[in-house]
Amino acid sequence: xxxxMRTLTSGLxxxxxxxxxxxxxxxxxxxxSLVKRRLAHEPIQYILGTEPFGDLDLxxxxxxLIPRPETHWWTAALAEYLxxxxxxxxxxxxGPTSRTLSLLDxxxxxxxxxxxxxxxxxxxSIVATGIDISQHAVSLANENATLCGxxxxxxxxxxxxxxxxxxxxxxTINPPYDILTSNPPYITADEYLHLDDDVxxxxxxxxxxxxxxxxxxxxxxxxxxxxxxxxxxxxxxxLEVGHSQADVVSDMIHSKGFNTDIWRDPWGKKRTVIxxxx
Amino acid sequence: MATPEDxxxxxxxxxxxxxxxxxxxxxxxxxxxxDMTPLLNDPDPxxxxxxxxxxxxxxxxxxxxxxxxxxxxxxxPSTTANLSALVELKSGVGGTESSLFLxxxxxxxxxxxxSNSWQATVVADNxxxxxxxxxxxVEIKGVGAYDALRWESGVHRVQRVPATESxxxxxxxxxxxxxxxxIEEKDAQxxxxxSMDDIKLEVMRARGAGGQHVNKTESAVRLTHIPTGITxxxxxxRSQHQNRRRAFQVLxxxxxDQKITREIAQRRATKNNLIKSAxxxxxxxxxxxxxxxxxxxxxxxxxxxxxxxLEGDALQEFxxxxxxxxxxxxxxxxxxxxx
Numbered sequence: 249x250x251x252x253m254r255t256l257t258s259g260l261x262x263x264x265x266x267x268x269x270x271x272x273x274x275x276x277x278x279x280x281s282l283v284k285r286r287l288a289h290e291p292i293q294y295i296l297g298t299e300p301f302g303d304l305d306l307x308x309x310x311x312x313l314i315p316r317p318e319t320h321w322w323t324a325a326l327a328e329y330l331x332x333x334x335x336x337x338x339x340x341x342x343g344p345t346s347r348t349l350s351l352l353d354x355x356x357x358x359x360x361x362x363x364x365x366x367x368x369x370x371x372x373s374i375v376a377t378g379i380d381i382s383q384h385a386v387s388l389a390n391e392n393a394t395l396c397g398x399x400x401x402x403x404x405x406x407x408x409x410x411x412x413x414x415x416x417x418x419x420t421i422n423p424p425y426d427i428l429t430s431n432p433p434y435i436t437a438d439e440y441l442h443l444d445d446d447v448x449x450x451x452x453x454x455x456x457x458x459x460x461x462x463x464x465x466x467x468x469x470x471x472x473x474x475x476x477x478x479x480x481x482x483x484x485x486x487l488e489v490g491h492s493q494a495d496v497v498s499d500m501i502h503s504k505g506f507n508t509d510i511w512r513d514p515w516g517k518k519r520t521v522i523x524x525x526x
Numbered sequence: 527m528a529t530p531e532d533x534x535x536x537x538x539x540x541x542x543x544x545x546x547x548x549x550x551x552x553x554x555x556x557x558x559x560x561d562m563t564p565l566l567n568d569p570d571p572x573x574x575x576x577x578x579x580x581x582x583x584x585x586x587x588x589x590x591x592x593x594x595x596x597x598x599x600x601x602x603p604s605t606t607a608n609l610s611a612l613v614e615l616k617s618g619v620g621g622t623e624s625s626l627f628l629x630x631x632x633x634x635x636x637x638x639x640x641s642n643s644w645q646a647t648v649v650a651d652n653x654x655x656x657x658x659x660x661x662x663x664v665e666i667k668g669v670g671a672y673d674a675l676r677w678e679s680g681v682h683r684v685q686r687v688p689a690t691e692s693x694x695x696x697x698x699x700x701x702x703x704x705x706x707x708x709i710e711e712k713d714a715q716x717x718x719x720x721s722m723d724d725i726k727l728e729v730m731r732a733r734g735a736g737g738q739h740v741n742k743t744e745s746a747v748r749l750t751h752i753p754t755g756i757t758x759x760x761x762x763x764r765s766q767h768q769n770r771r772r773a774f775q776v777l778x779x780x781x782x783d784q785k786i787t788r789e790i791a792q793r794r795a796t797k798n799n800l801i802k803s804a805x806x807x808x809x810x811x812x813x814x815x816x817x818x819x820x821x822x823x824x825x826x827x828x829x830x831x832x833x834x835x836l837e838g839d840a841l842q843e844f845x846x847x848x849x850x851x852x853x854x855x856x857x858x859x860x861x862x863x864x865x
Contacts, residue, residue: 262652267764291741300745300765314741317729317766435738447741456738491735514729515736
């Protein structure tokens, strides 16, 4: 390695350099150009174009939100938890039943949550829809599903705005849903100003900022789930939350007629609010 | 009606069949030799020469049966014959020079695997800043890989003038090698090497607020097997899923290694024998560049072609002889235990 490159790469953790080397080799790009991008704080996932999510490899493209390890953790936990959650779900996952379960993911981004669930559960056990207001995200989610061998009849991403009052009647969706998942934007306006450049300068702010207090989308989701006919009578919801939001969000969901549970992530943060219709 | 005892007897009969064949071969050959002995004194010189030629052939055959066939049948079959290997290399004394030599040894094992049609993959490695590799783990998949490589465990010593040495002085540096038995995931469960309740799995490093706030790749995992205190850290892959799989693979290999060592110790203890040291801090081999010589200290055997050893070719001579030495020791153990 040239002395110049050595100086350049000394700012990178050893593993990142190794991964960039592999990426340069596989894609026939110069290592120098990749290292320069990384040193300019571009996330390695955008540079390499992929991010592992469980045993899946998902495409990553700016500015669509990069799947996080926390999201993988709770999605995998949900995949194990749901079949045990109530009698109908248990029977459903034990063998073919007359109706497949339906799942809606709000603000699907790369599609990581519904795609992993479709991948982990037996083929044909659910039909999932992911919606997003970003066309970039919708395209990427559909590409990811194809890449992971999930058919269009099992998962589809579509352009839609769940803040729109007419959303429950939108053509792209088909309520009632049995499972509702979401990792909505939850960073407060104030926190956003203090984020690392790696996040703030490259990822879509619309996928990150949840209004001035970070809770705006949870209020909207709480309204949505209380609308007649939007969720089935024994529906389960799973919402990712920011590090200090779990209790507030749990109360919001509880007040709409749900029993709630909070899951802690492996790094010790209250990360997921689970709701069961009472 | 066949009873369970009959089945056991039948199985024993079947297992000892090759021994019976070899013994019959030995007795019949001996009989032929005895029968023709008078011909060795035949007055006809042509007949006498013919007889003497045949006698020496028979003699050769008998000694073959005695020295090769019978002992190989008496050595208990290896219980690890099907296992693949996990080879761990760690730099020892000598700083960068040791890391440079580690890279050479790594290449030797990769080439050796290739010529034996085993699949070798470097699953973890750490580069040394001044050059070479600080440590590495190689997975070598293939039947017989473990049995061939297991005697590579120990300290390998290199004696040469480092490229960085201006005064032309010879340095001595070392690399530690540990060869572990690698078992498939499904077999690991069958062997019941560990219970998931005994395992602590940690994702390393704090992530601050985590979630959407942070997009750093966080794939490192650490496993701790509580009963033995063995810890395995893996961080080479971007995928935590992969790192976790690798970590369990290394843990299984270490536990399997302990199990095999324990079984050998138990067998020997019951026979009240001296245990030949299997100390991994023992210096087992020296690679001397000036003399183009590689010496294995355990069997006192040298190859005067260092290049060929490092190319992976002449390494076979060492692995073959070490395996033979092991089998002979096993025979001696057996004979001693009879007395």
